Amino acid sequence: MTESISSPVVVYDGVCLLCSRWVRFLLERDTEGRYRFASMQSENGRHLLQAHGLDPDSPLSMLLVEDGHGYTDATAIARVLRGLPYRRWRWLSAMMLSVPHSIRDVAYRIVARHRYRLFGRSEQCFVPTPEQRSRFMS
Template sequence: MIESTSATVIVYDGVCLLCSRWVRFLLERDREGRYRYASMQSEIGRQLLQSHGLDPDSPFSMLLVEDGRGYTDTTAIARVLRGLPSRRWRWLSAMMLSVPRSVRDAAYRFVARHRYKMFGRSEQCFAPTPEQRSRFIS
């Protein structure tokens, strides 16, 4: 399924403009190439979502797979931020996790449910540059 079982993979909505901006943000800051990416529209993205008990057609299906374990919603976002090299992102991660999960996940789900209206939608998935292409799993 994935070339390396130790890969840390982020499954995102490839046609969501907010999600594509999130991936671009991570690509710019993750200089070590810790994260790999799979869109939920790809076969591997769908398989990863399903193997972690998520519906690949759900608007809430953002997934982080780290050390074989799946994380969703704001926990996934906080873990990704914690993995970035700058202290400011680790600090933001800690601040996020200090908010009760029910509150932060309710806010996440609201944005996820309305993300196409709020941020827009593309007819095609985010296309990485040739330099970034090795970080994406097809």
Template sequence: MVAESAAPVIVFDGVCLLCSRWVRFLLKHDRAQRYRFASMQSEGGRGLLLAHGLDPDSPLSFLLVEDGHGYTDTDAIARVLHGLQHRRWRWLGGALRLLPRWLRDPAYRFVARHRYRIFGQSRGCFLPTPEQHARFMT
């Protein structure tokens, strides 16, 4: 089992361009540096996916690990947005949770299944800047 961080950890697909944009968005808007990141291609990311019942070779789910609990799909996205400091992102996270899961999760999963075709894929994983490096797990 992978040791879990005290800070919430976001496991993302490091070669997915949409996922990399999401991480860049969070690096910009998470001014308190609350979240840490692990690509699903890393040992730590794979371990977290396995520990929370997700297939690291075929993840269709975004994973947030917070306080020892794993959150996926739109629940994870809503929790992350609500955890940001700016009022508009907190509001958006709360509004997302008002939609029924049976409506929001299938839409999320459709995008997740087709993310490479819709948004593209890079040949290598997202690389943080030296200033951001401490926020990433290996």
């Protein structure tokens, strides 16, 4: 991996339209610039997936790498929401985490498995604006 990790990193599917919307959502709401991003298709994204036991050629989960730990599925989403600066996202995170792990991850996996059919797919990864570029790992 060519870049060091000093802040939490969200590894997302760069060609998934739902995942790209998630990244845009975070870019708008993470006003403190806490999170960085790496697409699953990038060298850094593939390395992070492998380092946390996920198959980069068949990723069915987003990955949050925070303080050296990897979080996947709905737990990753809840932890990201908890890290946003506004209270309403922390409440949503707490509500998500109150649902048993097995139930929330089954729901996440159903959506993840069908994400291209439900939300579409792009031929290229999300392209950040010049102002957002520093938040993305190559």
